[in-house]
Amino acid sequence: MKFLKLGILLAIITAAITACSSDNDSPEETSDTFDRGAMLANWTDNIIIPAYTSFNSRVVEMETATTTFTETPTVENLQTLRSIWKEAYVSFQNISMFEIGKAEEVRFRNRLNVYPTNVAQIEDFIATGNYDFDLPSTIDKQGFPALDYMLNGLAVTDAEIVIFYTSNSNADGYKNYLKTLSQTILTLSNEVLISWTGGYRDTFVANTSSSASGAVDKLTNDYIFYFEKALRAGKVGIPAGIFSNGTLPQNVEAFYKKDISKELLLEAINASVNFFNGKNFNGNSKGASFKTYLDYLNTIKNGENLSALINDQFTIAKNKANELNVNFVEQVETDNSKMLASYDELQRLVVLMKVDMVQAFDVTIDYVDADGD
Amino acid sequence: MFTIVQKYFKKDTQAVPLAVFRVLFGLMMFLSIVRFWMNGWIEKLYIQPKFFFSYYGFEWVKPIESYTYIIFGICGIAALFVALGYKYRVAIIVFFLSFTYIELMDKTTYLNHYYFISCVGLLMIFLPANAYFSVDAYKNPQKAFQMVPKWTVDSIKLLLGIVYFYAGLAKLNSDWLFNAMPLKIWLPSKYDLPFWGDLMQQPWAHYAFSWSGALYDLTIPFLLLYKRTRWFAFALVVIFHVMTRVLFPIGMFPYIMIVSTLIFFDTGFHSKVTRFISKLLRIDYSKMVALSQAKKYRFKTNITLPILAVFFVFQLLFPWRYLAYPNELFWTEEGYRFSWRVMLMEKAGYAQFKIKNTETGEQFLVDNTDFLTPFQEKQMSTQPDFILQYAHFLGEHFEAQGHENVAVYAESYVALNGRLSQPYVDPNVDLMKQQESFCRKDWILPFNDTIKGL
Known part of the structure; x- marks a missing residue:
């Protein structure tokens, strides 16, 4: 009798140990009333992949325009390239937050948008012709900010800029650098898009596990990280001098073009709002999202209407950002208090998302033992 | 009254439960260290960070760069020695010191179960856990005893009882009982559990888990103490801890608790365990028994009891220190740690x-x-x-x-x-x-x- 009991006991313990020895678990069937698989599918099929597709076609155009300009460096071709560069840069704001999968692997955001760009080093690279954009040390010499310098920052007038690509003693060096910049962006963009449309979409959507490696947890962390670091701090806080003694106008996004910094910020805020609400990239229909997930969890918890609070705060932040000068360099230099006010509203959003939303989702930040206190 | 107490402290019992506890505890600790190491957590938690959060009064306890691995190595080996009962007294002292050092290096990783292990380690320094079924006893018949004072086994039961009961008391608050918080947040996020995912979304389940959790903690020490409810209680222990293991990232704690509660069982059960281990390792079990035939362990000095008395008074009082602070404990956390508030908020x-x-x-x-x-x-x-x-x-x-x-x-x-x-x-x-x-x-x-x- 005792042996039987002991046997049963050992069986239970063994079963228990084997049943839960996988900490980064494989996806399981879910059947509760909120379908995270559907949310992941809405994110990928209606937002992420369409946004990357749209961005990729801008980048293809940019690469073609770069070739045209380097073959025939005229003021007109420069202006065409510049306007396509701007379109692509704006479009980039819609995908920068999705640093997951291939994008994470190639460090997409760091390769495409680290600013301020390192002008001295760029000139050095052009002079020697010796550079490798795959090296992590080159992130501040490539991407859109480097193109910004090459298209807007070499000289004051367009005619003077074109001279760098025509009669400059190292015109070929400038042309090659410009071409490599464009091509690198295209290569990276292709890689990420192909990965999504290839197998990664299904892997991502199927990964509904609730562990730190689950797709919902990971993308939630990525989204908030992007909003806090790249959007709030990068676009507003750092230039406004929040993290330094004194303002840093040279750290404004698109520093050389100058008059598009506000447009880039507004596009990024819009992209964040739309993702939060699960809005289709190519239309107005909405699907499962952070908002519907919060609403679902609130039917259990009966607490404050968090999704409404977040959406309200998004509106306030957008309105504050709208009051800014189109050119943040001017804004910082003439009336920085408006930048600070804009930062404060974005900061409130960070608190709502990083504290309240993360608590509601019970998102895991990392895989370590912790007993919740 | 006094004579009852005196009589109790003169009572003897079989040494085998203490021996089994020593073996299983040592093994569990060894496995915990190995698991910690294999997960890369020594590197991640104690070597990579640039800054470490110290406990008040223990600011001098810091990781020592890559030498930190040596502390873990020493701790693991000491745990193994404890399991074997080889040079036991030194091994358990080294284990207690190295484990506590690790625990004190950074309070970011504070877990109630680390504190529990430090407490058990400290307690075991004073217990004759190597009197039976140990290398020490095997090599030196002088050190082999079949009987030990009853209170030595009971002291472990008391510590376990405090841990459970105090964890239960801590749950008696309005958030836990009447709002089913924080389980209302934690359980729905376990939507991907097979079969259980759906249940985890149901408000009634959150309340059921809250109330049964509190009830379990408050009653389990008593259910384990009484022979008639013991098997039932142990089944509950297994179910409860397996569930916490599935639901929450608390590592080895559930297994350690399951194994520890075996101390409540009769000597018959523990003899079977030792016989089973002997068979597994091809040790001559009869020789083991013969060595220690009917000898009773006696403490050489009489300071052990007073020391343990102080230890247990501390254990009983320390968790109540939060009462000295005027504000909400959960909010300010003044007096929150080292009080068996496990998975509470x-x-x-x-x-x-x-x-x-x-x-x-x-x-x-x-x-x-x-x-x-x-x-x-x-x-x-x-x-x-x-x-x-x-x-x-x-x-x-x-x-x-x-x-x-x-x-x-x-x-x-x-x-x-x-x-x-x-x-x-x-x-x-x-x-x-x-x-x-x-x-x-x-x-x-x-x-x-x-x-x-x-």
Whole structure:
């Protein structure tokens, strides 16, 4: 009798140990009333992949325009390239937050948008012709900010800029650098898009596990990280001098073009709002999202209407950002208090998302033992 | 009354339960160390971070770069020696010291179960756990005993009983019982459990889990004590801890508790375990028994009992120290740790630090990721003693960089058990001027709500 009991006991313990020895678990069937698989599918099929597709076609155009300009460096071709560069840069704001999968692997955001760009080093690279954009040390010499310098920052007038690509003693060096910049962006963009449309979409959507490696947890962390670091701090806080003694106008996004910094910020805020609400990239229909997930969890918890609070705060932040000068360099230099006010509203959003939303989702930040206190 | 007590302390019992406990505890500890190492956590938690959060009074306990591996190595080997009962007294002392050192290196990783292990380790230093079924006893028949004082076995039961009962008492509060918090937050996120995922979404299930959890903690020590309910109680122990293992990231704790509760069983059960292990290792079991035939272990000195009495009085009183602080315990966490408050609340926070020159008014914010790991930042942002220590670290760091008249302010928000986040630390208080102490931290802003109960 005792042996039987002991046997049963050992069986239970063994079963228990084997049943839960996988900490980064494989996806399981879910059947509760909120379908995270559907949310992941809405994110990928209606937002992420369409946004990357749209961005990729801008980048293809940019690469073609770069070739045209380097073959025939005229003021007109420069202006065409510049306007396509701007379109692509704006479009980039819609995908920068999705640093997951291939994008994470190639460090997409760091390769495409680290600013301020390192002008001295760029000139050095052009002079020697010796550079490798795959090296992590080159992130501040490539991407859109480097193109910004090459298209807007070499000289004051367009005619003077074109001279760098025509009669400059190292015109070929400038042309090659410009071409490599464009091509690198295209290569990276292709890689990420192909990965999504290839197998990664299904892997991502199927990964509904609730562990730190689950797709919902990971993308939630990525989204908030992007909003806090790249959007709030990068676009507003750092230039406004929040993290330094004194303002840093040279750290404004698109520093050389100058008059598009506000447009880039507004596009990024819009992209964040739309993702939060699960809005289709190519239309107005909405699907499962952070908002519907919060609403679902609130039917259990009966607490404050968090999704409404977040959406309200998004509106306030957008309105504050709208009051800014189109050119943040001017804004910082003439009336920085408006930048600070804009930062404060974005900061409130960070608190709502990083504290309240993360608590509601019970998102895991990392895989370590912790007993919740 | 006094004679009853005197009589009790003269009672003897078989040494075998203590021996089995020693073997299983040592093995579990060895496995825990191996698991910790294999997960890469020594590197991640004790070598990579640039800054470590110290316990008040133990600021001198720090990781020692890659030599930290040696501490873990020593701890693992000591655990194995404990299991074998080889040079037991030295082994358990080394184990206790190395394990406690590890625990004290960074309070970011504070877990009640680490504290539990330190307590057991300390207790076991004073117990003759190598009297039976140990290498020590095998090699030296002088050290082999079949009987030990009954209180030695009971002391482990008492410690386990305190852990459970106090964990149960801590759950007697309005958030846990009447709002099913934090389980209402934690359980729905386990939607991907096979079969259980659906159940985890049901409010009635959250209440059922809350109430049965509290009831379990409060009653299990007694159910284990009485012979008639013991098997039933043990089945509950297994079910309860397996469930916590599935639901929460608490590592080895469930297994350690399951194994520890075996101490409540009769000697017959433990003899079977030792016979089974003997067979497995091809040890001559009869020789083991013969060696220690009918000898009774006697303590050479009589200071052991007073020491353990102090230990248990401390254990009984220390968790109540929170009563000395006026504010909500869950909010300020003054007296929260080392009190068996296990998986009791959900807190999320955000803290941003401002460095200000008090003369010129120049100021800037700190990017926490420059100094802290994500795990450290998460723990720091909800616990005031972390916030204070980090603020001092930042102040000293920037002073060393040449900044002058440094004042450090924190803007922070905390959400507790699903309530909306609210400001946590007074943003107008220069934290450089505040010192860590056991006194109440009056720079924590009020909670603006009440949680009733213990």
